[in-house]
Structure formats: C-alpha cells, structure tokens
Amino acid sequence: MKSNELINKLIKYCIDNKYNKIYICWNGGSGKTTLSYNISKEAKKYWNINIISCDDFLADTNLRKNAIISRNEDWKEYSYRYTSSNFESYFFKNIYELLYNIDHGIDCFYFSKRYKEKNGIKKLYSNYFLTIIEGVGTAFLEKDEKSFKIFLKCNTESEIKRRQKRFKKTASAIELYDEKRDSSYRTNILIHENEFDLIILSGEDFTYEIIKQN
Numbered sequence: 001m002k003s004n005e006l007i008n009k010l011i012k013y014c015i016d017n018k019y020n021k022i023y024i025c026w027n028g029g030s031g032k033t034t035l036s037y038n039i040s041k042e043a044k045k046y047w048n049i050n051i052i053s054c055d056d057f058l059a060d061t062n063l064r065k066n067a068i069i070s071r072n073e074d075w076k077e078y079s080y081r082y083t084s085s086n087f088e089s090y091f092f093k094n095i096y097e098l099l100y101n102i103d104h105g106i107d108c109f110y111f112s113k114r115y116k117e118k119n120g121i122k123k124l125y126s127n128y129f130l131t132i133i134e135g136v137g138t139a140f141l142e143k144d145e146k147s148f149k150i151f152l153k154c155n156t157e158s159e160i161k162r163r164q165k166r167f168k169k170t171a172s173a174i175e176l177y178d179e180k181r182d183s184s185y186r187t188n189i190l191i192h193e194n195e196f197d198l199i200i201l202s203g204e205d206f207t208y209e210i211i212k213q214n
Helices: 003-019 034-043 061-064 094-101 136-140 158-166 177-186 191-196
Strands: 021-025 049-053 068-073 078-080 108-109 121-124 130-134 147-153 197-200 210-214
Touching: 003 121, 003 147, 003 210, 021 034, 034 049, 034 130, 049 121, 061 158, 061 210, 078 197, 094 121, 094 130, 094 136, 094 147, 136 191, 177 191
Parallel strands: 021 130, 021 147, 049 130, 147 197
Antiparallel strands: 068 078, 108 121, 197 210
8 A cells, every 4th residue: 555545544534533643653663753744744735733752752861771671581581771662761741741731722832852953842733633643652652532543563674774774874784673672662562562543564665554453
C-alpha cells in the first residue's frame, strides 16, 4: 500500500469514528516521524493538526546513562542504561496534562527538547482536528474513546539503513545496532503490541502493509 493511500484511509477512519488523537509507536528508524509528518501534511489540506513527540518528555540523557538496570532474557544477563523503551524514562504526567487540556478546550504550550532555539516553544490548539503523539513512549500511554493507536513495524535491515541516512552515512550496521537497547525494546515495548488498534509493516521504500486491525 502506498503512503498516500494509507494516510487517506487513516484520516477517513478518524473522521468516521470521531477520533481526535493518533498514537504512533515503534523503534527508532521505523518511520514514525515520516508517517506523522505525511499525515499532518495531507490533513492540513483540510484541517490543522497538533504533533507531540514523546522524545520531548524523556529524562535527560546524562541522568539515564548513570542509572543502570540488570535483568535476564533468554538465559542471558543484560546490564544497560535507561532507554526510550523504559517507562521510567518519561515524564508522562506532563503529556497527560497536555492531552487533558486539548480534550477540554484549552490551548496550551510546552517546551520541546530544543527549547533554547526560537522554535522550541510549541503551542497546541484544542480546536485542531487531530493530535498526533509519536514515539516509543506511546506504548505506555493509556488510550481513551477518542484515541487510536498505531504500531509501526519495520525489519532490522531497513531500520539500520534509515539510521545510516539520519546519522552518518559512513556508519556501519554494527555501529548502529545495539543489542542491549534492542533487548530493552523487545522486553518493554513488544509486550504492548496487542494493545494497539492497528499494526502496520513499514517497507524500506515507505510502502505499508496492514498486518493486523482490531
């Protein structure tokens, strides 16, 4: 399925079911941000959209690096820092406050991670047609009767190629693959997969295949 076909279906589905929020989850490099941007671009032809990134509500990287977790998986012991795949890494109360305001007709502001820049302050409008919340952390967000959750899957090879484009084209696949981070993702995020309304496989060329719909 081509990107524009999927996006038009999603927009129509939200209209028909009176959803005002879409949560988009998957690992880094899966295409969450690209899908969010494309939905926003298409929908803006008719309505305005808010976009919230869960990454803006992550605890400081230095704090997470100094907090070590140890656990066992498949008879192996892993020790790793808190990542975006850990519930404790986020300030979820701040996200829920924003969503509460939007649902109750209150425009609001929040500081993104780039708050020192001119565009770091983001305004969210309660009368906008749709609010997209994207990021790994959406796996932990509770959905309500106005929200729709999408789980975006991607194979490891495509994920690594996208990371190469995003960071350093010269970086090798080994440099961009972190087994401990991947283990944290499998343990903490994949267990929530069945809680999502729609599971989509993202191809390397950003085509999509719906593999499960609740």
